[in-house]
Amino acid sequence: MKCVVINGTDIRGCTYHLKEMFLDELGASEVTEFYLPKDAPAYCTGCKRCFLEDERLCPHYEKVRPIWQAMVEADLIVFAYPVYVLRTPGQVKALLDHFGVHWFAHRPEPALFDKTAVILTQSVGAPNRAAQNDVKTSMEWLGVSKVKRIGFGMMEGVLWDEISAERKKKMETKLRAFARRFRGTAPVKKSLKTKIYFFIGKKLQESVLKKLPAGQSRSVDLQYWMDKGWVK
Numbered sequence: 001m002k003c004v005v006i007n008g009t010d011i012r013g014c015t016y017h018l019k020e021m022f023l024d025e026l027g028a029s030e031v032t033e034f035y036l037p038k039d040a041p042a043y044c045t046g047c048k049r050c051f052l053e054d055e056r057l058c059p060h061y062e063k064v065r066p067i068w069q070a071m072v073e074a075d076l077i078v079f080a081y082p083v084y085v086l087r088t089p090g091q092v093k094a095l096l097d098h099f100g101v102h103w104f105a106h107r108p109e110p111a112l113f114d115k116t117a118v119i120l121t122q123s124v125g126a127p128n129r130a131a132q133n134d135v136k137t138s139m140e141w142l143g144v145s146k147v148k149r150i151g152f153g154m155m156e157g158v159l160w161d162e163i164s165a166e167r168k169k170k171m172e173t174k175l176r177a178f179a180r181r182f183r184g185t186a187p188v189k190k191s192l193k194t195k196i197y198f199f200i201g202k203k204l205q206e207s208v209l210k211k212l213p214a215g216q217s218r219s220v221d222l223q224y225w226m227d228k229g230w231v232k
């Protein structure tokens with residue numbers, strides 16, 4: 001079983017230790033990890049060359065490509081990150097923006113439709129849900145069919161060493177039970193959400209095709225949907 005982990009911080013702190021417990025219990029045969037912001041692409045410049053021409057023309061393609069490739073090849077996609085000002089850290093969002101080209105509105109990657117993603121977050125004490133939603137929304141619009149999440153409140157401090165052994169044990173027990181659910185993750189059935197978002201994308205491209213003036217060339221997105229045989 002292949003697992004890719006996108007770490008939202010390269011600090012070896014709370015997120016890191018929780019993620020290590022998760023991986024230890026998961027027992028994946030192959031784990032590829034990326035640490036943001038070190039491995040993150042720079043902010044999207046808004047050039048739109050990915051949408052209008054080819055994602056390989058993105059000025060940050062060299063940073064995005066290995067992460068995207070690892071996600072396409074993985075059985076399980078894991079995002080592990082701290083909550084920053086109640087949302088996902090900027091470096092995670094900067095990465096997600098670069099995946100926009102693979103949303104259903106553009107050129108979705110069918111290899112993602114049977115995948116599972118896990119979102120593992122922690123904060124000092126704030127609710128984690130809004131920060132998790134940023135990644136969950138992206139995963140779903142990319143077509144990932146199963147997205148599960150778990151969040152923790154450190155409560156006792158921002159440094160891992162400040163957290164009591166008792167609290168660490170409590171979190172570890174919960175996290176290991178959660179991780180066991182993903183052992184040997186296999187392809188899942190396409191979710192209703194994936195089917196609905198696919199349908200919306202298909203209708204969009206069909207209407208683009210219908211309105212295409214005679215002699216005008218097709219957009220890269222439309223051509224992609226036609227090449228896949230999804231729009232005729």
Ligand SMILES: Cc1cc2nc3c(=O)[nH]c(=O)nc-3n(C[C@H](O)[C@H](O)[C@H](O)COP(=O)(O)O)c2cc1C
Pocket residue numbers: 009011012013014015016082083084085086087122123124125126127154158159160
């Ligand atoms: C810039 C920044 C913003 C943060 N915002 C919040 C927040 O809004 N609510 C909260 O409970 N914790 C917040 N934290 C704490 C983190 O969620 C996290 O618990 C802490 O950074 C420890 O995680 P780490 O060891 O993985 O870096 C913030 C931390 C940073 C660095």
